[in-house]
Amino acid sequence: MSSKIRDNDDNCEGRCALKEELNKKIKEQRVVVDELSNLKKNRKVYIQQRNSNIFFLADRSQTLASCKREMDNMKKDLQDM
Structure with a gap:
């Protein structure tokens, strides 16, 4: 039974780390x-x-609409966690 508790703790820590990372990305966005x-x-x-140092005029x-959609998707993912 202690291994189940340990697994749940590890799972919670992983989930918390993902939430923190997603919060950071939302703030950046x-x-x-x-x-x-x-x-x-x-x-x-x-x-x-992507995966390059090349920039294109946009x-x-x-670009603003795309960034807003991306931020909305990240917020939705955070709420689903």
């Missing part, structure tokens, strides 16, 4: 959304190609 929201309309926005409003 909130900063990104705020920064994009406060940009002037004529400012250029670049997005980074539409500010599309």
Whole structure:
């Protein structure tokens, strides 16, 4: 029975670590959304190609919408935990 308790403790610690990491990512995403929201309309926005150091010019409003969706998905995942 003590091994079950230990497994539950390990599971809880892992879940707590995941929640903390997700909270951190949500805070980072909130900063990104705020920064994009406060940009002037004529400012250029670049997005980074995955697994690369290459950046591409992107539409500010599309990038903002994408970042908001990503943040909403992370918040939903956090609530589901």
